Amino acid sequence: MKALWLENNALSFKSDIPRPNQPNEALIRIVHTGLCGTDLEMVKGYYPFTGIPGHEFVGEVVEAPEQEWIGKRVVGEINVVCHQCEQCRSGRPTHCENRSVLGIKNRHGTLAEFTTLPLENLHPIPETVSNEAAVFTEPLAAALEITQQVQIRAADRVLLIGAGRLGQLIAQTLALTGCRLAVIARHDHQKELLSKHKIRLISEKDIQPWSWDFVVEATGSTSGLELARKALRPRGILVLKSTYAGDTTLNLSSFVVDEITVIGSRCGPFGPALQLLETRKVDPTGLISAEFRLEDGLAAFKKAAERGICKVLVSV
């Protein structure tokens, strides 16, 4: 089959990759894969990975251990878990100690004609949700993880730093809480998208220090982190929604003196994400910046790395 292949930080297009064969899993024909920051960082060598990348996908089940799945349009949770380790048994399967992760760790991903996943990872897509919307289920679930972890109320002042691929979805989900939300966006295209959803923009120079109840840091940069610390009120909550390349230097004492809470936030719940797409409370399709064929996957990665580009889809 055709697939993109990552090896030694070099991405290539191949047409001779064997079709995956996992009789205990569903075989899924891929329709779209969305590129995210993790994919770009993998190509930069930030994660060691050899194989087919890609994990935000929509597809159709073509073979399955249970007949009724065949023909279903599906999205899929990316962590394939053991159910045996302490994390699984303690109700934290996304933190499974033996997990493989679709297109990220010990498991080929979705930038290919086919992929496989266990049935338990799959979610059928509601009929009224288009493929172009459904491909955002995984990052939308990640955005929703924030409100799984912290309770944001209408009166809360919430600052989101960063309005890229994930930031846009975070902004839309935070807006649902009714909170007093403001977003720092860098690029005009990002600002237009937010304005379309009536989400308030704020520029860095207008940030009053010590005045925000929550700050969500979605840039993965030290400058974003420093701004977040400055903006937070004492006993405020900082949600880290990006990973940070290499080590980060912080003045930790200020976190202690001001009794700040910092929460790392990763994968989230697919069910609620699909429900928000079905009820159109979140509309991600405006985020699509470009679409490429699988054969043009290298150009797709190049495009996704350009400044201010939002979501790039790779379609089979």
Next chain:
Amino acid sequence: MKALWLENNALSFKSDIPRPNQPNEALIRIVHTGLCGTDLEMVKGYYPFTGIPGHEFVGEVVEAPEQEWIGKRVVGEINVVCHQCEQCRSGRPTHCENRSVLGIKNRHGTLAEFTTLPLENLHPIPETVSNEAAVFTEPLAAALEITQQVQIRAADRVLLIGAGRLGQLIAQTLALTGCRLAVIARHDHQKELLSKHKIRLISEKDIQPWSWDFVVEATGSTSGLELARKALRPRGILVLKSTYAGDTTLNLSSFVVDEITVIGSRCGPFGPALQLLETRKVDPTGLISAEFRLEDGLAAFKKAAERGICKVLVSV
């Protein structure tokens, strides 16, 4: 009056300091002051401060705007607050934006014959609590701040790193929760004190990574922080109970991937601390390593800075 005086990181004993005169505050004759890590760091120049240091005290009210306070044995909350700023009005008076802090910021402390504090800062000491126990009220309250911030249950595995002045009190308060507590202590004297209270010791080499629900870091060292991160399970909670001199370098991505929560923890509630002393659920008096007269205050600081020394009292 006699007092210790800190100026340009140099501590001296003086006998010609004017007795404080604040008609709106209580005038308190100091009996004991306990030396803590903050005092030692102030002398090192970690906080800029000129004046009389000292903030963990027990004393007797000799003058007061309200007659009924005169003659009372008291301890006192160290943050003197404005009641006007956003933090005060939002129920976070210990984070008052205009606060002065006894012997730490814009307010002379208690290493003197007398100090003053507003009546609202004072707590009468229950009759059965000795001066030697009551002088621990402030650090015991700081230890209790942890269980104000996080809910620790009997089934929780809680690791405390550090068993110095504050660590010993943290250990005793954490033990009250019934949790599965283990403490990393460096010095034999610290270990003996913990064993007396039947608190389990553990050595660093026996720490299973990824297996603790809570870690309380009370060393203020980078190595303590690294051990804490290693020990915590995914979605575990790290309580920072020490300040960290200068900047700290961290791999923040591991906090995001494992969805770790980090909480800074500072001053705590005096009422519950006095109640624990009165009911003898916490017994701090075993922590007193040495006692000095105010005239020998410089020797007291020198003693407090020795390795493995617990609480040093300065008595008037």
